[in-house]
Amino acid sequence: MSTPFYVSPEQLMRDRADFARKGIAKGRSAIALQYADGILFVAENRSPALHKVAEIYDRMAFAAVGRYNEFENLRIAGVRLADMRGYSYDRRDVTGRALANAYAQTLGAIFSSGGEKPLEVEILVAEIGATTADDQIYRLTYDGSIADVRGYAVMGGQAEQVAEYVGEHFQEGISLAGALRLAVDALGHDGNEVRELTPDQLEVAVLDRTRTQVRKFKRVSEETLARILSESRPAVEALADAEEADATATEEPAAEGAATDSSSAAGASADDDAPVAPPEDPDDTRPL
Amino acid sequence: MTFDASGRLPEAFLTPGGSSFMDFLAGHAPDLLPGRRSLGQADFSDQVPHGTTIVAATFAGGVVMAGDRRATIGNVIASKDIEKVFPADEYSAVAFAGSAGFGIEMVRLFQVELEHYEKLEGATLSLDGKSNRLSALIRGNLAMAMQGLAVVPLFAGYDHDRKGGRIFSYDATGGRYEETHFHSVGSGSLFARGSLKKLYREDLSATDCATVAIQSLIDAADDDSATGGPDMLRRIFPVVGVVTADGYQRLPEEEVAGLVDAAWAQRHNRPDGPASASLT
Numbered sequence: 001m002s003t004p005f006y007v008s009p010e011q012l013m014r015d016r017a018d019f020a021r022k023g024i025a026k027g028r029s030a031i032a033l034q035y036a037d038g039i040l041f042v043a044e045n046r047s048p049a050l051h052k053v054a055e056i057y058d059r060m061a062f063a064a065v066g067r068y069n070e071f072e073n074l075r076i077a078g079v080r081l082a083d084m085r086g087y088s089y090d091r092r093d094v095t096g097r098a099l100a101n102a103y104a105q106t107l108g109a110i111f112s113s114g115g116e117k118p119l120e121v122e123i124l125v126a127e128i129g130a131t132t133a134d135d136q137i138y139r140l141t142y143d144g145s146i147a148d149v150r151g152y153a154v155m156g157g158q159a160e161q162v163a164e165y166v167g168e169h170f171q172e173g174i175s176l177a178g179a180l181r182l183a184v185d186a187l188g189h190d191g192n193e194v195r196e197l198t199p200d201q202l203e204v205a206v207l208d209r210t211r212t213q214v215r216k217f218k219r220v221s222e223e224t225l226a227r228i229l230s231e232s233r234p235a236v237e238a239l240a241d242a243e244e245a246d247a248t249a250t251e252e253p254a255a256e257g258a259a260t261d262s263s264s265a266a267g268a269s270a271d272d273d274a275p276v277a278p279p280e281d282p283d284d285t286r287p288l
Numbered sequence: 289m290t291f292d293a294s295g296r297l298p299e300a301f302l303t304p305g306g307s308s309f310m311d312f313l314a315g316h317a318p319d320l321l322p323g324r325r326s327l328g329q330a331d332f333s334d335q336v337p338h339g340t341t342i343v344a345a346t347f348a349g350g351v352v353m354a355g356d357r358r359a360t361i362g363n364v365i366a367s368k369d370i371e372k373v374f375p376a377d378e379y380s381a382v383a384f385a386g387s388a389g390f391g392i393e394m395v396r397l398f399q400v401e402l403e404h405y406e407k408l409e410g411a412t413l414s415l416d417g418k419s420n421r422l423s424a425l426i427r428g429n430l431a432m433a434m435q436g437l438a439v440v441p442l443f444a445g446y447d448h449d450r451k452g453g454r455i456f457s458y459d460a461t462g463g464r465y466e467e468t469h470f471h472s473v474g475s476g477s478l479f480a481r482g483s484l485k486k487l488y489r490e491d492l493s494a495t496d497c498a499t500v501a502i503q504s505l506i507d508a509a510d511d512d513s514a515t516g517g518p519d520m521l522r523r524i525f526p527v528v529g530v531v532t533a534d535g536y537q538r539l540p541e542e543e544v545a546g547l548v549d550a551a552w553a554q555r556h557n558r559p560d561g562p563a564s565a566s567l568t
C-alpha cells in the first residue's frame with residue numbers, strides 16, 4: 001500500500017481557491033448597482049438565451065458569473081426554494097437573507113468537501129425594499145463566504161478594475177439612465193484598452209420598486225437599452241483625446257463631464273417616460 | 289416538507305428535473321399537494337363551505353370573469369364576502385366553484401405552477417398549456433371529488449397567438465372543454481347561463497360585457513339560494529376580472545359598484561332584468 005503524499009490543509013484550500021478563482025476570472029464581468037428606484041443588473045453576455053441575471057421571486061433577483069451549468073443549477077434551486085417557501089408560508093416570507101444563507105451553506109459545504117470539485121461561480125442575491133436604504137445585496141463567492149454589499153457589486157472577469165471604475169463615479173441616488181451608462185462604461189474599462197460595449201453584448205435587467213405588479217423584476221430589451229444609451233454620451237468618446245485610456249490626469253474631468261451628461265439625459269428621458277419600465281399606472285392601462 | 293436544518297439546499301433542489309412545481313412537490317413534499325390526503329369513506333359535501341356561481345364571457349379584446357361572493361355549508365351561509373376569481377398569471381384568470389378550501393388551495397398552487405415554469409424556462413406557457421396544467425391539478429383531486437369535495441374551476445385568458453380571449457371549463461375528473469363566447473359554473477350556473485344566452489352579443493364592449501356578467505349573477509341569485517346577489521346594505525359586490533392584451537386587471541371596487549347600482553336601479557322598474565329587444 002502506498003502512502004499518499006501529505007498536503008497541508010492550508011495548501012489544499014489555497015489550491016482549491018486558486019482553481020475556482022481562475023475559472024471565474026476567465027469570463028466577463030457582471031455589475032449590480034443601486035439606483036434611485038431599485039437595483040440595476042448589467043452583465044456582459046453575448047448569448048441572448050443563456051442568462052446571467054434572472055428573477056427569483058417578487059422582489060429578488062439572482063446574478064452570477066463563472067460556469068453556466070453550475071450557477072444555472074443554483075438558480076433553479078433558488079427558484080424552487082423561494083416558490084416552495086412562498087407556497088408553504090406567504091409571499092412576504094420569502095427573503096433574500098434566507099436564500100443567501102442557503103447558497104452560502106451549499107457553496108461552503110461543496111468547497112470544503114474533498115469529494116467535490118469547488119464550484120467556479122460567484123453569485124449575487126439582490127432584494128429591493130421599500131426604499132434604497134432597505135435594499136439588500138448579498139455577494140457570495142465560490143467558498144461560501146458571504147458579504148452584505150451597499151451601493152454596487154462587481155464580479156467575474158477583471159472585477160477589480162471594473163469595480164474601481166464604478167467606485168470612482170458612483171453616487172447614491174443615481175438615476176436609472178445614469179446607472180446604466182456608468183455600468184456599461186465600467187464594463188468597458190476592464191483592460192488597458194477601453195471598449196465601448198454595444199447593446200447586443202449586454203444583458204440588462206432591473207428590480208424596479210415603482211412597478212405596480214407584485215413581481216418587480218424586469219428585463220430591459222435591446223431596443224430600450226440602445227435608446228437609453230444613445231441618449232447619454234459614452235465616457236469613451238469624452239476620453240478620445242486622451243492618449244491613454246488609463247491616463248490619470250485628464251481622465252478625471254472628462255469622465256466627470258460624461259457623468260453629469262448622463263444624469264441630465266436621465267432627466268430628459270424620465271419625462272417622455274420611455275425608459276425601462278413602461279407606464280404602468282393602472283389608470284393608464286385600464287381596459288375599460 | 290424538509291428545509292434542511294444545516295441550512296444547505298436539500299439535494300432535491302439541486303437535482304436536475306422538470307419545470308413543473310407540482311411535479312417537484314410530488315417528488316419532494318407530496319404532503320403539500322392537495323388530493324393526497326385520505327379521508328375514509330364519508331361524504332363531506334354538507335360539512336365544509338362551498339363556493340357557488342362563477343361566469344365568464346369573451347368580448348372583442350379579451351375576456352371577463354366574474355363571481356358572486358357567497359359560500360354555503362348546506363343551508364347556512366358560510367361567507368358573505370369570499371372571493372372566487374383570481375389572476376392565474378399576467379394574462380389569465382381562474383375562478384372556482386365547489387369546495388372552497390380545496391378551491392383556494394388549488395388556485396394558489398396553479399398560480400405558483402405557472403410562475404415557476406415562467407421563471408425556470410424564461411418563457412410563458414401557451415394558453416392551452418396552462419389550461420392543461422389545470423386539468424392535471426383537478427385530476428389529482430379526484431378521490432376528494434368523489435366524497436363531495438369537488439372543485440370545478442373556470443379558466444380564461446388572453447391568447448396572444450389568436451389575439452382574443454378564450455374560456456375553458458372543466459369537470460370534476462379533470463376533463464377540459466373549450467367554451468365559445470360564455471360559460472358559467474356552480475350551483476346557480478343554469479340560471480346564469482340562461483341569462484347570458486339572452487344578454488350576450490359578440491360585439492359587446494369590455495364594460496358592457498362586465499355588465500352582462502353582473503346581470504347574469506343577479507339572475508342566478510334570484511333563483512338559486514346558494515348564490516349571493518349584490519349586498520346593497522354592506523356594499524359587497526361581485527369580483528370582476530378582465531383579461532386583455534395588456535394583462536389581468538381586477539375591476540376597481542367603485543367601477544363594479546357603478547355597474548351594479550345601474551343594474552339595480554333598472555331592476556326597480558323591471559325586477560326580472562333587461563328584456564329582450566325583439567322576439568324574432
